[in-house]
Amino acid sequence: xxxxxxxxxxxxxxxxxxxxxxxxxxxxxxxxxxxxxxxxxxxxxxxxxxxxxxxxxxxxxxxxxxxxxxxxxxxxxxxxxxxxxxxxxxxxxxxxxxxxxxxxxxxxxxxxxxxxxxxxxxxxxxxxxxxxxxxxxxxxxxxxxxxxxxxxxxxxxxxxxxxxxxxxxxxxxxxxxxxxxxxxxxxxxxxxxxxxxxxxxxxxxxxxxxxxxxxxxxxxxxxxxxxxxxxxxxxxxxxxxxxxx
Numbered sequence: 099x100x101x102x103x104x105x106x107x108x109x110x111x112x113x114x115x116x117x118x119x120x121x122x123x124x125x126x127x128x129x130x131x132x133x134x135x136x137x138x139x140x141x142x143x144x145x146x147x148x149x150x151x152x153x154x155x156x157x158x159x160x161x162x163x164x165x166x167x168x169x170x171x172x173x174x175x176x177x178x179x180x181x182x183x184x185x186x187x188x189x190x191x192x193x194x195x196x197x198x199x200x201x202x203x204x205x206x207x208x209x210x211x212x213x214x215x216x217x218x219x220x221x222x223x224x225x226x227x228x229x230x231x232x233x234x235x236x237x238x239x240x241x242x243x244x245x246x247x248x249x250x251x252x253x254x255x256x257x258x259x260x261x262x263x264x265x266x267x268x269x270x271x272x273x274x275x276x277x278x279x280x281x282x283x284x285x286x287x288x289x290x291x292x293x294x295x296x297x298x299x300x301x302x303x304x305x306x307x308x309x310x311x312x313x314x315x316x317x318x319x320x321x322x323x324x325x326x327x328x329x330x331x332x333x334x335x336x337x338x339x340x341x342x343x
Contacts (some may be wrong), residue, residue, distance in 0.1 A: 135176065136253040139169040140260025143270065151322045152209065154216040155313035161322055167208035175199055189236045194341050205326035210334040213315060214306060215277065221309040222280040227277035227287065235273050244266060296343075303339050310335065 148195040178196050182189040194318035199207050222228070245254065258266045288305050289298040313327050
């Protein structure tokens, strides 16, 4: 799936469950440093500050959302730099992406990611791609079982410990799933029948741009998200979409 494009790992919680389900990571990548970064992401979410900082359509992004988003960008930036240094795969795209993030600033990149995620979700719901309660519950139960039988995934453990077990499973992860599943449905409907990857990407880029242009975006607390601004975040999204794949 190509809709998670702003951060290499996407949402950290979802990425961790993919790894747990596949059994591909018995040892935490990056060791203790990676675990600490995941814990810091959780601590950013756990601050309990639900004051709204940005309104995207009908959705309000809280200061908690924004702080967590910044930590996710920082964590993924370190991950990408590690992959580049290891030469794990063709790193030309990663190098350009890292340079773009560093030129732009992590706060602006985080705001851009939040804007795109919420705008896509709003468009997905408006076009009938909502995930049902039953679908979300089934996925939640599946992922919770995957986590139960794969407790060695230390990164997600660190995140959950920071935010609290009850809050993670009853509030945070279900909300992530509801958005991700709706966007996934819209992505599948968009690219069905398109076999060329470049054409699929171009089609999805068009949907992303349409989703963002169709919602109103207002900074409710500009000082809380500084130095990020809505205009700079939108400019970042345009630059990201222009990166050569």
